Amino acid sequence: MKKCVFCGGNVEKAMVTFTYKDDDKYLFVEHVSADICTRCSEKMYSPKVADELLEFAKNKFKPVKTIKVPVFDFTVHQ
Numbered sequence: 001m002k003k004c005v006f007c008g009g010n011v012e013k014a015m016v017t018f019t020y021k022d023d024d025k026y027l028f029v030e031h032v033s034a035d036i037c038t039r040c041s042e043k044m045y046s047p048k049v050a051d052e053l054l055e056f057a058k059n060k061f062k063p064v065k066t067i068k069v070p071v072f073d074f075t076v077h078q
């Protein structure tokens, strides 16, 4: 049984949405198979999947859809 590298909790296989951020660039990759920690919810990807996810970050593929994401500023809110 695999253990979480962060907290030692049990991990289980799940389909997750990978989120990537680099400065002002964001992207989501849906339906990625990952191990997710049942204790701390940390997502862990196999080296092969992690490599493939980097290809998405390099704009190698055409997105299937584009979504609008609202952005808030907490300091303006206060």
Ligand SMILES: [Zn+2]
Binding pocket: 004, 005, 006, 007, 008, 009, 037, 038, 039, 040, 041, 042
């Ligand atoms: Zn954990």
